[in-house]
Amino acid sequence: MVRIRRFEEKCAELYSASKIRGFLHLYIGEEAVAVGAMHALTPEDNVVATYREHGHALLRGVSANSIMAEMYGKQEGCSRGRGGSMHLFDAAARFYGGNAIVGGGLPLAIGIALADKLQHRQRVTACFFGDGAVAEGEFHECMNLAALWKLPVLLCCENNLYAMGTALKRAQSQTDLSLKAAAYGMPAWPVDGMDVVACQEAAQRATLAVRSGEGPCFLEFRTYRFRAHSMYDPQLYRDKREVEEWKKLDPIATFENRLTTQGVLDDAKMKRIEDEVASEIEKAVAFAEAGTFEPIEELTRFAYSAEKPE
């Protein structure tokens, strides 16, 4: 969690310094969700994410170097500078991308899971999406298919109460999203998305069910983003007091307190974590700075495959 938080704080800084351009969506406040959910996955599993996916990519083992280089638009980036912040990809990490079409990753996850099922592999496909996606037709098509075909997908809804500036209650007739999912005939339950242990336990339980071939599970992680939707958002749609209230539930601070009280964590350990993270990020920035831009002659490369892969 600390690693994601500091990485993204650095991104925001670099954005202000114009080193990173385009859209930048920060996950700050929501870290417990990805950390908890990913903890239940193995390297063999698959992950499909949205445009708010720096944390997911980091947790999946995509190197901080290649993520940072991607945001710099360098060819050393995980998508060779063609994707940017919203489209991190890493085949080796089985990270099937940041998808910037709301709901657009869901059908992919269904298909990835179908391929595993048809080939009798035990993998789970975790698909992350926001509460905004729940209003899209694609969401409903995919919930139906996942349940109908008993596909091994872990549906991770990151309900941060807003889709850009639209509050959940202004967009949904039924704001209890796990009820919607349950209507498709799959186990679905809400999770305290600010509590990393709760997230981890829920994901563990759900993944176990999915892996054993019972079909999909839906987890509604109730969480909150502390920052704006993207770097362009003046946040006119929500009350500062509301943000402050949620910040009291900061997943990092609360977990730190808990561990300290339990005697598992102390200042020295915390400092070591911070130092390690700071050094990793510093290296990532240096790596990105030193990276190179792909020559213009390569512009159309990868529009189509040059050769047949096997």
Added chain:
Amino acid sequence: MKITYREAIRQAIRDALIRDQRVFLMGEDVGAYGGCFAVSKGLLEEFGPDRIRDTPLSESAFVGAGIGAAMNGMRPIVEIMTVNFSLLALDQIVNNAATILHMSGGQFNIPLVIRMTTGAGRQLAAQHSHSLEGWYAHIPGIKVLAPATLEDARGMLWTALEDPDPVLIFEHGTLYNMQGEIAADAVPVEISKAAVRRAGTDVSLITYGGTLGKTMLAAEHLAASGVEAEVVDLRTLRPLDTTTILDSVMRTHRAVIIDEGWRSGSISAEISARIMEGAFYELDLPVERICSAEVPIPYAKQLEDAALPQAATIVATVTRMMGGHG
């Protein structure tokens, strides 16, 4: 061997299923119903419901699922009933299938084939009759095929499945019952080249898919009055085989493009522009286009016929062109 276009496609699908365990067919009514155009009839019994997979009416989800499955090691053939319904899956086709290879810096291939019907001529009215393959040909990252012959119906699918990139195959609805002779051992065909279906010296008739038959008919008719038309079957709308088009125009110095899509912003406009760019000084006359009338395709027979390119229109157009500069 005498078979129909429908049977040629069925054989191609069956072949693919036998040859490669990664291949499966998925779409609305492809299984129990036998395919809404009876293309996949009998395949469910032979291959079972895992490989002949009926889907709910969820175009976006099952097309997207095809993309995901292709990214994870399968070779899906996704069938969409008609191009009109593919619009519900446009997001997946345009924003995912066409972009992911490039956006991922070359990491994820999408070896997916999407088949759908296109075209008018069966009095099905506007929502079942449009020819939108030209739209799809606008999009980099996908390939667009339009088999007009039995050999292509039989052979293109295999080549498309071998292709690492997403391929869309448009089958014109009026072709399914077309019958003809085909070699029992018909082979996979090249999908990057146009074909000259009839050699000629006076005018190039450039077309594809459902209008190839009408164009061949017109060419025969013209021959009777001494005009030798060369007929170019594009076969692939993206990438366009500009070389074959230009070579033909260099021989004939006149060109007519016959396209069942609408004229404005169409594939015929693109071809016309390429001829202008590549063979302007070879032309005796401006390039002509015979396209569908700019209306939603109507139901009533006489209106539908009037809306579509017809052999008679092709003959009249060429005759006028020849008369002008004969």
